[in-house]
Amino acid sequence: MNNPQIEIQLIAAVVAIACAIPGVFLVLRKMALISDAISHAILPGIVIGFFITQDLNSPILILLAALTGVITVVLVEIIQKTKLVKEDTAIGLVFPALFSIGVILIAKNANDVHLDVDAVLLGELAFAPFDRLLISGMDMGPKSLWVMGVILIMTLALLVMFFKELKVSTFDTGLSSALGFSPIILHYGLMSVSSITVVGAFDAVGAILVVALMIAPAATAYLLTSDLKKMLGLSIGIGVFAAIAGYWLAHILDTSISGSMTTVLGLVFLLVYLFAPSKGLLSVLYRQKQQRIEVSLITFLLHLTNHSEENERHINHLNEHINWQKVRSKNVLNLALKNNMITIENKVVSLTNKGQEFTDLAIEYIITNRDENIEHMKDDFFLFRG
Amino acid sequence: MFKQISMKKIYLIFITIAFFGCKNTSEDNGKLKVVTTTSMITDLVKNIGGDLVEIEGLMGAGVDPHLYKASEGDVSKFYNADVIFYNGLHLEGKLVEVLEKMEGQQKTTVALGEFLDKKELIGSTYFTSNYDPHVWFNIQFFKQFAEKVTAVLSEKAPKHKAAFEENNTVFQEQLSQLELEVRSIIATLPEEKRVLVTAHDAFNYFGKEYGFNVVGLQGISTATEAGVQDVQKLSDFIIENKVKAIFIESSVPRRTIEALQQAVLSKDHEVIIGGSLYSDALGDAGSVEGTYIGMFTYNVNTIVNALR
Numbered sequence: 001m002n003n004p005q006i007e008i009q010l011i012a013a014v015v016a017i018a019c020a021i022p023g024v025f026l027v028l029r030k031m032a033l034i035s036d037a038i039s040h041a042i043l044p045g046i047v048i049g050f051f052i053t054q055d056l057n058s059p060i061l062i063l064l065a066a067l068t069g070v071i072t073v074v075l076v077e078i079i080q081k082t083k084l085v086k087e088d089t090a091i092g093l094v095f096p097a098l099f100s101i102g103v104i105l106i107a108k109n110a111n112d113v114h115l116d117v118d119a120v121l122l123g124e125l126a127f128a129p130f131d132r133l134l135i136s137g138m139d140m141g142p143k144s145l146w147v148m149g150v151i152l153i154m155t156l157a158l159l160v161m162f163f164k165e166l167k168v169s170t171f172d173t174g175l176s177s178a179l180g181f182s183p184i185i186l187h188y189g190l191m192s193v194s195s196i197t198v199v200g201a202f203d204a205v206g207a208i209l210v211v212a213l214m215i216a217p218a219a220t221a222y223l224l225t226s227d228l229k230k231m232l233g234l235s236i237g238i239g240v241f242a243a244i245a246g247y248w249l250a251h252i253l254d255t256s257i258s259g260s261m262t263t264v265l266g267l268v269f270l271l272v273y274l275f276a277p278s279k280g281l282l283s284v285l286y287r288q289k290q291q292r293i294e295v296s297l298i299t300f301l302l303h304l305t306n307h308s309e310e311n312e313r314h315i316n317h318l319n320e321h322i323n324w325q326k327v328r329s330k331n332v333l334n335l336a337l338k339n340n341m342i343t344i345e346n347k348v349v350s351l352t353n354k355g356q357e358f359t360d361l362a363i364e365y366i367i368t369n370r371d372e373n374i375e376h377m378k379d380d381f382f383l384f385r386g
Numbered sequence: 387m388f389k390q391i392s393m394k395k396i397y398l399i400f401i402t403i404a405f406f407g408c409k410n411t412s413e414d415n416g417k418l419k420v421v422t423t424t425s426m427i428t429d430l431v432k433n434i435g436g437d438l439v440e441i442e443g444l445m446g447a448g449v450d451p452h453l454y455k456a457s458e459g460d461v462s463k464f465y466n467a468d469v470i471f472y473n474g475l476h477l478e479g480k481l482v483e484v485l486e487k488m489e490g491q492q493k494t495t496v497a498l499g500e501f502l503d504k505k506e507l508i509g510s511t512y513f514t515s516n517y518d519p520h521v522w523f524n525i526q527f528f529k530q531f532a533e534k535v536t537a538v539l540s541e542k543a544p545k546h547k548a549a550f551e552e553n554n555t556v557f558q559e560q561l562s563q564l565e566l567e568v569r570s571i572i573a574t575l576p577e578e579k580r581v582l583v584t585a586h587d588a589f590n591y592f593g594k595e596y597g598f599n600v601v602g603l604q605g606i607s608t609a610t611e612a613g614v615q616d617v618q619k620l621s622d623f624i625i626e627n628k629v630k631a632i633f634i635e636s637s638v639p640r641r642t643i644e645a646l647q648q649a650v651l652s653k654d655h656e657v658i659i660g661g662s663l664y665s666d667a668l669g670d671a672g673s674v675e676g677t678y679i680g681m682f683t684y685n686v687n688t689i690v691n692a693l694r
Contacts, residue, residue, distance in 0.1 A: 126456035127484040250458035
């Protein structure tokens with residue numbers, strides 16, 4: 001590996017961490033779309049900042065852009081408060097308007113601005129190592145590494161200082177106000193941090209990758225854990241992994257770096273979505289199948305309790321009576337046998353004491369409308385699940 | 387439990403990838419490493435440097451330099467390069483900015499277009515401070531490019547100075563030959579028929595130097611789309627001037643010029659698509675049109691044959 005290769009990965013990793021942290025809170029607050037909105041809506045702020053400073057890396061530019069980001073959020077809330085439209089509609093109304101103002105500003109002054117919409121939306125990470133910070137002739141490393149490094153340290157400091165407040169206000173706004181930290185201030189604080197991160201990362205990696213790095217790792221981590229600290233850790237891990245793996249994918253395919261990183265983020269999410277232990281598609285499907293057979297079991301046991309006559313409990317009769325297919329009735333019978341809920345003598349099925357107890361409890365819960373208790377009851381009674 | 391396993395796996399993947407990445411592919415053979423942007427400049431440097439330098443061209447056949455996107459491999463090419471030759475005059479978009487910044491970091495980057503006499507350049511109608519970057523369509527300018535490249539290469543690799551200068555003499559002679567040939571082909575076309583209608587304004591220098599009235603549909607940057615009005619105005623122009631043929635360009639989608647043809651046909655006038663011209667990139671490497679001289683001859687023949 002040569003220097004720029006290491007530096008690109010370093011920049012990408014720092015950007016990934018800086019994006020993952022606000023991303024987790026945005027995803028948990030169901031405001032993922034706002035990051036996309038901010039990334040587009042800050043354009044007029046950047047353009048105006050560039051007119052004033054003539055420097056794409058000036059801190060004034062970052063401040064102005066972050067301000068536009070906060071203005072976006074304020075506008076969205078004003079529109080939303082009219083109750084005429086929903087939040088997603090409000091976001092959809094605000095950010096294209098602001099973005100268009102930015103595009104028009106660029107188009108009207110195109111001769112002075114080396115800023116085109118293309119560069120805004122898909123920044124060029126490949127060039128980042130060649131834009132260096134020189135202090136009195138000394139090479140201090142890539143500029144974007146410094147910009148993102150400062151933003152990351154700031155974000156980390158704010159996260160540590162306000163972790164409790166963020167946690168409470170994210171999960172329980174009411175409790176948060178009661179405890180005395182204003183959810184509104186935290187809300188705007190979070191939005192400001194998101195805006196600043198988007199702006200800082202914007203010249204280095206482009207807005208699309210920023211949005212991907214904010215949302216995809218957090219959304220993936222959300223499928224894997226419900227603990228906030230673990231979710232933060234996992235998001236950071238996934239973000240950094242996607243940044244590095246994406247870089248090497250681009251290396252192998254000799255293609256766009258930002259594009260490859262976004263692709264890896266998408267693939268990681270897809271894999272986790274399919275295979276996550278409790279929220280993944282496969283385990284959800286498996287649980288649904290389990291549920292179905294257990295419901296059948298309860299139906300079967302109820303049938304047994306209701307019929308004392310032997311011909312109703314004869315094994316050959318079951319199929320026609322409850323109208324089940326052979327396989328299904330066999331599965332249900334096996335499950336009941338394995339759990340010691342029934343005995344079979346001379347092809348006649350009878351409930352055991354345990355089976356009777358289980359059925360009585362189930363009836364009780366169903367009659368008193370406490371169906372959710374059946375799940376806990378299953379844990380107590382079942383040795384084997386369906 | 388699950389988290390631990392997955393983290394371990396992630397680390398494993400990480401390490402594997404890092405190891406794969408560590409193999410160093412670029413070997414050092416002591417030759418001067420030259421990176422070039424457009425295929426015209428790549429061909430030029432090949433003519434001057436020959437086998438004495440190692441040349442990496444970034445943009446292949448049919449790549450539009452305005453819309454060029456860097457790939458991962460380009461990073462190492464830039465980093466390992468001793469000299470980078472590019473067109474400049476904002477032809478290469480954002481890349482120009484990056485290359486200008488690299489100048490300060492012990493890398494020789496040469497914007498060949500910037501060394502031309504600005505008084506001879508065509509100012510852009512949209513951008514007052516900018517110039518039309520398609521300077522290679524004036525053979526005289528391209529000859530100046532060759533002189534500059536020779537000077538830079540001789541300075542960077544002094545031991546091959548004589549060879550570079552000899553190559554340059556040969557190439558200059560070929561270019562002079564080309565110019566004579568081009569002028570004699572064009573002379574066979576009556577002056578009132580010298581109207582060149584193409585997809586974008588790449589041929590202004592060509593028109594100015596060789597007496598063509600050049601009309602482009604899209605403006606200088608290929609990023610902007612042609613408007614409905616542009617198509618209508620241009621179709622009226624074609625009918626008024628009895629233009630026989632209009633031309634597509636290799637690096638610009640043919641859709642817009644076909645729309646123009648339809649507009650003319652709908653007004654009950656004939657116009658044919660005279661062929662595909664090479665504008666911002668040469669033809670495929672290895673073909674005749676893959677060299678500057680081959681490309682130029684091909685373009686002139688195509689234009690003259692279709693308009694005659």
